[in-house]
Amino acid sequence: xxxxxxxxxxxxxxxxxxxxxxxxxxxxxxxxxxxxxxxxxxxxxxxxxxxxxxxxxxxxxxxxxxxxxxxx
Numbered sequence: 001x002x003x004x005x006x007x008x009x010x011x012x013x014x015x016x017x018x019x020x021x022x023x024x025x026x027x028x029x030x031x032x033x034x035x036x037x038x039x040x041x042x043x044x045x046x047x048x049x050x051x052x053x054x055x056x057x058x059x060x061x062x063x064x065x066x067x068x069x070x071x072x
Contacts, residue, residue, distance in 0.1 A: 005066030006044035012065060013057060027054055 001009075010018035022034040027050045030037045034047050052062045 001043070001045035001048060001066060003038065003044050006038070006048050007066075009048055009066030010051070013052075013061060014055070021051065021055060025051070025054060027051060 010022055014021055024033060026032065027034060027037060027047070029050050030040075030042070032040075034051050037047050037050075038044060048066075049062060051057075
């Protein structure tokens with residue numbers, strides 16, 4: 001997952017509240033916010049999965065998100 005895919009997945013899953021979660025929600029594996037963790041260089045996929053776990057996103061909506069539809 002690229003950072004742009006992370007951002008798209010957050011927007012798609014959480015809507016306008018997504019930016020607040022990324023900036024304010026502390027993720028237990030790191031005891032930092034998602035934004036802070038991403039700034040340390042942690043892979044966006046790991047941060048996405050931790051954010052989903054903390055926000056109780058169902059497993060079915062955690063994988064394969066953030067990708068654009070292929071061009072036809």
